[in-house]
Amino acid sequence: MHIKYVFKTAVASLKYNKSRSILTILGIVIGVTAIILVVSLGKGAEGLILDQIQSYGSGIVEVAPGRKPEGLTDIMNISLDSLKERDLKALRNPNNVRGVDVVMPVVMRTMVISYEGDIFRPTVIGATPDFDKIFSIYPDRGMIFSESDVAGRRSVVVIGSEIEEEFFSRTEALGKKISIKGRPFRVIGVLKESGQMTFFNPDKMIVVPYTTAQKYLLGIDHFHAIEIKAESEKMVPMIAHDITLTLRELHGIDNPDKDDFYVSTQDEAMDMVGSITGILTALLVSMAAISLVVGGVGIMNIMLVSVTERTREIGLRKALGATKKNIQKQFLLESVILTGTGGIVGILVGLGLSVLIFIILGQVLSMGWKFAFSIPAALIGIGVSMLVGLVFGIYPAKKAAEKSPIEALRYE
Amino acid sequence: MSLIEVRNLKKVYTNEEVETRALDGASFDIKKGEFVALMGPSGSGKSTLLHILGFLDRQTSGEYKFNNKTFDDFTEEEIAKVRNEKMGFIFQSFNLLSRRNVYDNVILPLVYSSTPERDWDKLAKEAINSVDLSHRSGHTPAQLSGGEKQRVAIARALVNKPEVIFADEPTGNLDSNSGLEIMEILRELNDEKGHTIILITHETYTAEHAERILHILDGRIDSDGKVTERRGVKDFLK
Numbered sequence: 001m002h003i004k005y006v007f008k009t010a011v012a013s014l015k016y017n018k019s020r021s022i023l024t025i026l027g028i029v030i031g032v033t034a035i036i037l038v039v040s041l042g043k044g045a046e047g048l049i050l051d052q053i054q055s056y057g058s059g060i061v062e063v064a065p066g067r068k069p070e071g072l073t074d075i076m077n078i079s080l081d082s083l084k085e086r087d088l089k090a091l092r093n094p095n096n097v098r099g100v101d102v103v104m105p106v107v108m109r110t111m112v113i114s115y116e117g118d119i120f121r122p123t124v125i126g127a128t129p130d131f132d133k134i135f136s137i138y139p140d141r142g143m144i145f146s147e148s149d150v151a152g153r154r155s156v157v158v159i160g161s162e163i164e165e166e167f168f169s170r171t172e173a174l175g176k177k178i179s180i181k182g183r184p185f186r187v188i189g190v191l192k193e194s195g196q197m198t199f200f201n202p203d204k205m206i207v208v209p210y211t212t213a214q215k216y217l218l219g220i221d222h223f224h225a226i227e228i229k230a231e232s233e234k235m236v237p238m239i240a241h242d243i244t245l246t247l248r249e250l251h252g253i254d255n256p257d258k259d260d261f262y263v264s265t266q267d268e269a270m271d272m273v274g275s276i277t278g279i280l281t282a283l284l285v286s287m288a289a290i291s292l293v294v295g296g297v298g299i300m301n302i303m304l305v306s307v308t309e310r311t312r313e314i315g316l317r318k319a320l321g322a323t324k325k326n327i328q329k330q331f332l333l334e335s336v337i338l339t340g341t342g343g344i345v346g347i348l349v350g351l352g353l354s355v356l357i358f359i360i361l362g363q364v365l366s367m368g369w370k371f372a373f374s375i376p377a378a379l380i381g382i383g384v385s386m387l388v389g390l391v392f393g394i395y396p397a398k399k400a401a402e403k404s405p406i407e408a409l410r411y412e
Numbered sequence: 413m414s415l416i417e418v419r420n421l422k423k424v425y426t427n428e429e430v431e432t433r434a435l436d437g438a439s440f441d442i443k444k445g446e447f448v449a450l451m452g453p454s455g456s457g458k459s460t461l462l463h464i465l466g467f468l469d470r471q472t473s474g475e476y477k478f479n480n481k482t483f484d485d486f487t488e489e490e491i492a493k494v495r496n497e498k499m500g501f502i503f504q505s506f507n508l509l510s511r512r513n514v515y516d517n518v519i520l521p522l523v524y525s526s527t528p529e530r531d532w533d534k535l536a537k538e539a540i541n542s543v544d545l546s547h548r549s550g551h552t553p554a555q556l557s558g559g560e561k562q563r564v565a566i567a568r569a570l571v572n573k574p575e576v577i578f579a580d581e582p583t584g585n586l587d588s589n590s591g592l593e594i595m596e597i598l599r600e601l602n603d604e605k606g607h608t609i610i611l612i613t614h615e616t617y618t619a620e621h622a623e624r625i626l627h628i629l630d631g632r633i634d635s636d637g638k639v640t641e642r643r644g645v646k647d648f649l650k
Contacts (some may be wrong), residue, residue, distance in 0.1 A: 321496020321524040
C-alpha cells in the first residue's frame with residue numbers, strides 16, 4: 001500500500017467534508033495559536049523587563065539588609081537594620097573592595113508631602129549626590145544636592161516630573177518649599193521625565209540627602225540598601241565577593257548561613273526575571289495545551305462519525321483486498337492530517353497575532369517591545385497537534401479496521 | 413483439478429437464540445474457466461454462499477477449497493491478498509466510491525496489490541477500455557448511467573486480472589437493455605479471456621447467459637445442469 005495514495009485519499013475525503021473538517025480542527029487551531037501567542041508574549045515581556053533592568057544601570061551591585069528570604073514567612077525573621085554608617089565606610093575603603101566607582105546608601109518610604117494645601121504620596125528616597133549614576137536619572141532643571149548638603153543634613157529636595165506637574169503647574173518649582181512630614185524642604189532640582197520603569201517610577205519620586213531622611217523623616221540610623229556601581233561591568237563578580245567578605249568580617253560572621261545581609265547583582269535579577277517569566281510561560285502553555293486535548297476529543301468524535309458514514313466504503317475496500325492495517329492507516333492518517341493542518345494554521349494565526357501585537361506595542365505605542373517568535377515552540381505546536389491526531393485517531397481507526405466486510409457492504 | 417470445491421457446506425446464523433440455516437449442506441465443484449450461475453429465490457442462501465466463496469465470510473461447517481486451499485490455510489493478510497489478486501467482485505448496487513472518478517475507482521484494487529506503481533496506469537486504462545468507458549474516465553459515478561456504473565465495477569473487478577469474478581445480481585438495478593449489455597461483457601470475459609465467472613441471480617433469463625446453472629433451494633443444491641440454449645444478444649435482437 002502506497003503512502004502517497006493513502007495521503008491522496010485522506011485529503012480527498014477531508015476536502016469533501018470541507019466545512020466539517022474546518023470546524024473540527026478549530027479546537028486545535030485555537031490551542032496552537034494560544035501556545036504560540038503565550039510564548040511570544042512571554043518572550044516579549046521578558047525582553048522588555050530585561051531591557052529596563054539593563055537601562056537602570058549596568059554594573060550595579062546591591063547590598064540589602066537581612067538574608068535572602070527562604071519563603072514568605074521567613075521575611076519576618078530577618079533583621080532589617082544590619083546596614084549602618086560603618087558598613088558604608090568599610091565598603092568605600094578601596095583596601096576592602098576594589099574597582100568601585102560609587103557607593104551609595106539608600107533609605108526610602110512612601111510619605112505624604114504637601115504644597116499649599118495640595119497633597120501627594122510619592123516615594124521619598126534618601127540618597128547621595130551620586131544617585132544619578134545609580135538610577136540613571138538626571139535633573140532637567142536645577143541641580144542635585146551636594147556632599148555638603150548631605151553632611152549638613154540640609155532640607156533640600158529634587159522632585160520627579162509628575163510631582164512638579166501636580167504642585168507647580170502654574171509657578172516655577174525651583175526655590176519653592178514643599179512640606180514633608182511637616183518639615184519644609186527647598187526644591188533645588190526637577191528630574192527629567194522618564195516613564196514607568198519595571199520596579200519604580202522616577203517621575204513619582206523625590207530625592208533628599210539620606211542623612212536628612214534618616215534623621216528628620218524616618219528616625220533611623222540604618223539603610224534600606226547600599227548600591228554600588230562598579231568601574232566596569234567585568235568587575236561585578238569580584239566586587240560582590242569583596243563586599244561579602246568585608247561585611248562578614250565586620251559583622252563577625254563565620255557561617256555564611258547566618259549572613260545578615262545579601263548581595264545581589266544585575267545578572268541575578270535578570271536570571272530571576274528569566275526564570276519567573278519562564279515559569280509563567282510554561283504555566284500558560286500547559287493551560288493552552290488543555291485546549292489541544294479538548295480539540296483532540298472533537299477530532300475523535302468526528303472520526304467516529306466518519307467511520308460510521310463510510311462503513312460501506314470500508315467494506316468495499318476490504319472486499320477489494322485492503323487489510324486491517326491498510327484501513328487503519330487510512331483513518332489514522334486522516335486524523336493526523338486534520339490535526340497537523342490545525343497545527344500549521346494555528347502557528348500562522350499565532351505568528352500573525354504576535355506581529356500585530358509587536359506593531360501595536362512596539363511601533364504604535366513605542367514601548368520598546370521586541371518581536372519574538374519561538375521556532376521550537378512552533379515545532380512543538382505542530383508535533384503535539386499531530387500527536388493529538390494520532391492518539392485520538394487510533395480508536396476510530398481501529399473501529400474502522402475491525403468492521404467485517406459483509407456487514408459493512410450490507411450497511412445502508 | 414477444480415478451482416472451487418465445496419463439500420457439505422453449512423452456515424448457521426444465530427440471532428436472539430433463533431437459528432437460521434442459510435446453507436445446509438451444499439456440495440459442488442467449479443472448474444477453471446466455467447461460467448456458472450447460482451440461481452435461487454431470495455432467502456435461498458445464494459448470497460451467503462457467494463460471501464463464503466469470496467472469503468468474505470466463513471462457513472459454520474463443511475469444507476470450501478479455493479485453488480485447493482481453505483480459509484484456515486491463510487493468514488488474514490494472505491486472505492486480503494487472495495481477494496485482491498485472485499478474485500474480482502461485482503455488486504448489485506455497484507459500490508463505487510462516489511466522490512472519486514472512474515479512473516480512481518478502477519485503480520483501487522491496484523492500490524492494495526503488489527503490482528508496481530508504474531504499471532497501474534496502463535492496467536487501469538486497459539480495464540476501462542475493455543468496458544468502453546475511456547471517454548468517461550474523468551467522470552464521477554453521479555455523472556454515469558446505471559449501466560455505465562456497472563461497467564466501471566466490472567473494470568475494477570478486472571484490473572488485477574483475477575482468476576474468478578463473483579457477480580452478485582449485477583443486473584438487479586439495471587433496465588433490461590443495460591442488463592443485457594453487462595451480461596454480454598461478462599460472457600466476453602469468459603469466452604475470450606478465460607475468466608471463471610460465478611453469477612448470482614434470481615432471474616432465469618439472466619442465468620441462461622451462463623453455461624451451467626446451480627439451483628439453490630433452502631441452502632442446498634437442488635439441481636445442477638448445463639444450459640442447452642444459452643442466451644445472447646442475438647435473442648434480444650430477435
